[in-house]
Amino acid sequence: MSTPTPAKWGLRTLAFGYLGLLLLAPVGMIFYKTFEHGLGPPIEAMTSPDALHAIWLTLLMVAVAVPLNTVFGVGCALLLVRHKWKGNAVIDGIINLPFAISPIVVGLSLFLLYGTDGWFGPTLSEWGIQVLFSTPGMILASVFVSLPFVVRETVPVLQEIGTEQEQAASTLGANAWQTFWRVTLPAIRWGVAYGVVLTTARVLGEFGAVTIVSGSISGETETLPLFVAKAFEQFNEEAAYAGAIVLALLALTTLLLMSVGGRKAKAQGGPIPITGDAAISTSNKKEGS
Amino acid sequence: MDAHPASVPPVSAAPRAGVRLPGLGVGLGRGLVVLYLSLMVMLPLAAVVAESTSGGLGAFWDSVTGSQSLAALKLTVICSLIVVAINAVFGTIIAWVLVRDEFPGKGAVNALIDLPFALPTIVAGLTLLTLYGSDSPFGLDIAFTRVAIVVALCFITLPFVTRAVQPLLMEMDQQMEEAATSLGAGGFTVFRRIIFPNLLPGILAGVLLAFARALGEYGSLILISGNIPFDTEVSSVFIRSQIESGNVAGASAVSVVLLAISLTLLIAVSLFARMGARR
Numbered sequence: 001m002s003t004p005t006p007a008k009w010g011l012r013t014l015a016f017g018y019l020g021l022l023l024l025a026p027v028g029m030i031f032y033k034t035f036e037h038g039l040g041p042p043i044e045a046m047t048s049p050d051a052l053h054a055i056w057l058t059l060l061m062v063a064v065a066v067p068l069n070t071v072f073g074v075g076c077a078l079l080l081v082r083h084k085w086k087g088n089a090v091i092d093g094i095i096n097l098p099f100a101i102s103p104i105v106v107g108l109s110l111f112l113l114y115g116t117d118g119w120f121g122p123t124l125s126e127w128g129i130q131v132l133f134s135t136p137g138m139i140l141a142s143v144f145v146s147l148p149f150v151v152r153e154t155v156p157v158l159q160e161i162g163t164e165q166e167q168a169a170s171t172l173g174a175n176a177w178q179t180f181w182r183v184t185l186p187a188i189r190w191g192v193a194y195g196v197v198l199t200t201a202r203v204l205g206e207f208g209a210v211t212i213v214s215g216s217i218s219g220e221t222e223t224l225p226l227f228v229a230k231a232f233e234q235f236n237e238e239a240a241y242a243g244a245i246v247l248a249l250l251a252l253t254t255l256l257l258m259s260v261g262g263r264k265a266k267a268q269g270g271p272i273p274i275t276g277d278a279a280i281s282t283s284n285k286k287e288g289s
Numbered sequence: 290m291d292a293h294p295a296s297v298p299p300v301s302a303a304p305r306a307g308v309r310l311p312g313l314g315v316g317l318g319r320g321l322v323v324l325y326l327s328l329m330v331m332l333p334l335a336a337v338v339a340e341s342t343s344g345g346l347g348a349f350w351d352s353v354t355g356s357q358s359l360a361a362l363k364l365t366v367i368c369s370l371i372v373v374a375i376n377a378v379f380g381t382i383i384a385w386v387l388v389r390d391e392f393p394g395k396g397a398v399n400a401l402i403d404l405p406f407a408l409p410t411i412v413a414g415l416t417l418l419t420l421y422g423s424d425s426p427f428g429l430d431i432a433f434t435r436v437a438i439v440v441a442l443c444f445i446t447l448p449f450v451t452r453a454v455q456p457l458l459m460e461m462d463q464q465m466e467e468a469a470t471s472l473g474a475g476g477f478t479v480f481r482r483i484i485f486p487n488l489l490p491g492i493l494a495g496v497l498l499a500f501a502r503a504l505g506e507y508g509s510l511i512l513i514s515g516n517i518p519f520d521t522e523v524s525s526v527f528i529r530s531q532i533e534s535g536n537v538a539g540a541s542a543v544s545v546v547l548l549a550i551s552l553t554l555l556i557a558v559s560l561f562a563r564m565g566a567r568r
Binding site: 198207 | 315318323325382383386390398399400403406409410443447502508512528532547551554
């Protein structure tokens, strides 16, 4: 299409200007601020006991929440795509819920269940299990907010690959597990991997939900995003910037993996629906056809 | 909206018997899925709904229509509407430039669009504050104003419209535009009569998702908005302050209102998608 050149340049300027002012310049600025006085201060800030504990706790969240949601996500996607059921539409709708719910509401909901006056709080504390203001509550919050990603990324890829190869495998005598590990999983691996990357990004950066359920106790229940917020509020800008840089570098790595994984998933036939298609009910798409 | 409508295999291709869910019975699998969703999502949300009306419907209504909570709700909705309008325009322009324009580094710019999804929200708020806060190198201090809320929300919702419009633009048949041009239509007419109607479903889907996201945003706002009641306090911040001051029922009531709005939006998006898929 031959857009006249002035129009093209106008649109280009608008697009780049918007992205530059909104995304690039602020992110560049924080890198500049962090390394303004060399590498020493940020490294020092990040090796304090509280900072190291925050990093460790953040990684722990990822290590627990991501595998949970991955196993759930793949299983759930298989059920939604391969087994027609009246309840599928409802399950599908519930899975999309965390996309639309404020992280603060997620935090509040867990507070109401596991707090001292909560539905389960008193019973659990009798058994000696503390959920709120400790790691289990934070894991529940992370699982809640990152629940949809793997399902959402796996469903379209599963629809795409069809069942012929699986049928062939079972005709040749493979049992269910063999078929899954040798045929299905290799075929959907990029979709799953993409979902895992998105889940990880979400868990790493979760702030609102975790802030409510954790109590944000330094060196105990403080993840890296909480550490950044607290450091900034206590005018310890060096630590805040350094923490933000660690998170930003993790985000950039994620971005890299996203664009690779997204491309591979796409090449495999699945769309990259982190946005447009994300909340769109995929199982219904199929039932409607 | 559906990027690959033709490629979805027909349902009848799936064998009734045959191996699908490995190892587990389907019923057991379904039971586990329902259990997981109930424990992780439904029960917590049920607790919020129950708590919101624990003092009766009157108390619920009073909490929602209290002057501070109403001010927060109004601010949240108005800011989200402004943000969504900005998104609709710039998201579409960015999608256009990424699909139809050719320039070096296009892949990198395309990847950059996802940055707001990858970057933790607290970092997003902090980065904006360093550039547009009191230490702003441009002398542009918008910290603790409503403008700051709009800017932060624009940052975190940037990808929605762009990512929803991009596939539509890629699929669009350029012959229509060429035909219109050869019949004498000017650039703006082509956009208004041909391009825009084709992109509209994507723009609307992106706008709805961005709106739902903006309504509940918290992390990117707390540092930059100042959280001043009746001025720059959005609903999520209000809920937080109510929890901290012990008014959990009031916090739940406002949460239920937010939940209801986002739920409606979510249903709208999926109805919309179904309509698009059928077409």
